[in-house]
Structures are given as C-alpha cells and as structure tokens.
Amino acid sequence: LAGRGNLQRLEAAHDALRQAAVASALMPLHDARQRFAFLERMEFEAALWCPADGVVDIHALLMTYLEQAQAKHFDLHTGCGADRLLVEGSRVVGVAVGDAEVRADVVVDATGAWAGLLTRERSPLPLQPLRRHLYVSGPLTYVRRSWPYVWLMDGEAYFRAEGDGLLLSPCDETPWLPGAPPTDPATAVLLAEKLSRCAPGLADLTLRRSWACLRTFAPDRRPLIGPDPILQGLYHVSGLGGSGMTASAAVGELVAAAIAGTRPDWLDPATVAPARFRVPEEARVQ
Numbered sequence: 005l006a007g008r009g010n011l012q013r014l015e016a017a018h019d020a021l022r023q024a025a026v027a028s029a030l031m032p033l034h035d036a037r038q039r040f041a042f043l044e045r046m047e048f049e050a051a052l053w054c055p056a057d058g059v060v061d062i063h064a065l066l067m068t069y070l071e072q073a074q075a076k077h078f079d080l081h082t083g084c085g086a087d088r089l090l091v092e093g094s095r096v097v098g099v100a101v102g103d104a105e106v107r108a109d110v111v112v113d114a115t116g117a118w119a120g121l122l123t124r125e126r127s128p129l130p131l132q133p134l135r136r137h138l139y140v141s142g143p144l145t146y147v148r149r150s151w152p153y154v155w156l157m158d159g160e161a162y163f164r165a166e167g168d169g170l171l172l173s174p175c176d177e178t179p180w181l182p183g184a185p186p187t188d189p190a191t192a193v194l195l196a197e198k199l200s201r202c203a204p205g206l207a208d209l210t211l212r213r214s215w216a217c218l219r220t221f222a223p224d225r226r227p228l229i230g231p232d233p234i235l236q237g238l239y240h241v242s243g244l245g246g247s248g249m250t251a252s253a254a255v256g257e258l259v260a261a262a263i264a265g266t267r268p269d270w271l272d273p274a275t276v277a278p279a280r281f282r283v284p285e286e287a288r289v290q
Contacts, residue, residue: 005036005048005202006157013157014052021054028054042151045205048158059153059164062249069252081106086115089122089238096237110263112239117182117218119228119242123235129228130281131243133218135180137191141169141209159198163206170209174198177219185216219246226276229255230262233279239263240278 006014014030021028029052036051037043043051073080081101090098090105098107099122113119120129153164163172174195178188192211199206222228222243232238241259244251258276261268274280 005043005046005051005154007047007202008049010157011050014050018052021052026054027056028052040152042146042148046154046156046203047201048156053152057152060249065249065252086122089235091235094234094236096232096235108237110237110239112241112259112263114241116242116248117180117220119220119240121182123232123238129240129242129278130223131220131228133180133182133220134177135185135188135216136219136246137173137176137187137195137214137216139172139192139195139211140166140213141172142212143168144170144209156198156202159202161195161198161202163203169212170206172199180218182218185218187214187216221245222281224280227255228276228278228281229258230273230277230279233282 018028018030031039031051031053033049033051036048036053039053040051070080084101086099086101088100089096089111090100090107096111098105099111100106113122115121117133120131123129147165147168147170149165151165153162155162160175161173162175163170165171172195174191176191176194192214195211220243225245226243227245228240228243230239232240239259239262241255244255248255258268258271258273262273267273
C-alpha cells in the first residue's frame with residue numbers, strides 16, 4: 005500500500021514484477037478496497053496486488069530439505085559449532101569443531117549473523133547484522149486467515165494474519181552483534197506510531213507476544229553468494245537480509261553452480277559475488 009508520496013516507488017515495483025514475468029496488478033484505492041474489504045482500515049492511495057506471493061511454511065520446508073539430505077546420505081551434525089577454519093597455504097581444507105577436525109574439499113559459510121567471522125583476519129566481509137522486532141496481536145474478530153500480507157510503504161511496516169490475530173513488524177533496524185538479541189519496549193511504541201498513521205483501523209489491537217531477530221546485510225543490500233575472493237575452497241552464503249528461507253532453494257542452486265563451475269541462466273553471479281567488496285592489494289594497509 006502506498007500514499008501519494010510513494011506512488012512512484014509502487015509503480016517501479018510494478019514494472020520490476022512485470023519485467024520478471026510475475027503476475028501483479030496496480031489498483032487505485034477504490035478498486036483495492038472493493039476487492040479486499042479489510043483495507044477500509046488502512047490509509048493509502050494505491051495498492052500493488054501480487055497473487056503469486058505467499059508465506060513459506062518453514063517447518064515443512066526444513067523437513068523436506070532434511071529428508072532429501074538423509075536420502076542422499078549426508079552426515080548431519082547438530083549442537084556443535086565451527087571454531088575455526090582449517091587453512092593450508094591459501095586453501096581452506098575443513099573446519100575445527102572443538103578438538104575434532106572435519107576435513108572437506110569445499111566449505112560453505114552460511115552462518116547468518118556470524119557469517120565471515122571465521123575469516124575476519126584474512127578475508128573480511130563487510131556484513132552488518134541488524135536487529136528487527138516482531139509482534140503477535142491478541143485475538144481480533146475481524147481477521148481472516150485468507151488475508152494477503154500487507155506492506156505499508158508509507159510507514160515501512162507490515163502485517164499478516166497469524167492464528168486468530170496478526171503478526172506485525174515496524175521494520176526497525178538497529179546494528180547488533182551476533183547473538184540472540186533482547187527486545188526493546190520502545191519499538192512497540194514505534195509500531196503504534198506507524199499504525200496510527202497508515203492503518204488507523206488497527207488501533208484497537210493489543211500485543212500478546214514479541215521477539216527480536218537479526219537480519220544481516222552487505223553495504224549494497226545484495227546477498228554475498230559465491231567463492232571467497234582470497235581463500236580457495238571457501239564459499240559464502242550470507243547477507244540474505246531476512247530472505248534466507250524464502251529464497252533458500254534458489255540460493256542453494258546458485259552456490260552449487262559456483263562450486264561446480266557452472267553458470268545459471270537466471271542471474272549474473274557477479275551481482276552477488278563476495279569479490280565485489282574485495283579491497284585491492286595495493287590499497288591494503290600493511
């Protein structure tokens with residue numbers, strides 16, 4: 005949903021979807037409210053409707069990946085951490101897990117907010133974890149599970165149906181160290197302020213549950229997927245900025261292609277390659 009000041013952004017998003025052959029419709033306020041009656045509670049000028057969008061069932065997706073990995077005889081180790089990389093010359097040959105060593109031809113660093121920390125001294129990555137809050141409202145009689153999720157462009161917030169209420173986020177971004185971040189009560193006030201401006205019809209909701217998570221970004225907000233620019237045998241999957249689960253199948257396909265030395269026909273790997281941030285040798289501080 006967009007107000008008058010964000011109509012150009014909404015139209016640009018519509019154009020991008022059309023170029024990607026993703027079905028969408030740009031609707032003025034009246035048409036949008038006629039199709040989705042609950043939008044009477046929102047303040048906006050136009051809406052972009054994308055019927056192909058949805059919400060990933062994370063549990064089902066993870067179980068599918070797990071079943072496929074087990075069928076391919078993968079070894080899965082849980083409850084342990086990679087303490088350091090095993091490096092011989094300029095090549096990564098595995099990871100140290102406590103007192104044990106796991107040697108491998110290829111190591112993929114997909115450690116989320118911790119991405120790049122194992123190579124900080126030799127091959128730093130310009131990644132920044134950012135804290136974001138999520139809230140679940142109490143029961144709301146007017147909420148229907150069939151509602152599409154709604155992004156409020158003017159307030160930079162979103163919500164979607166969750167059980168008998170709503171899941172909401174004020175889309176806050178605070179730099180944070182890797183770890184389980186605590187919640188900040190002030191962010192609930194930020195959410196209330198945004199809803200009062202863009203969705204005044206939701207003013208009656210109460211917040212039943214809250215938590216915070218980390219989303220990690222590169223400076224240009226594009227992912228880092230591909231080979232490390234310095235250490236051979238090391239590949240990165242990081243900077244996914246909260247889209248990791250949604251894009252996981254495509255991300256896996258992309259890094260697999262990089263490892264196999266092939267090139268996908270749907271994306272230029274250079275646009276997400278970690279090497280785009282490599283500091284030239286002559287510019288490095290000795």
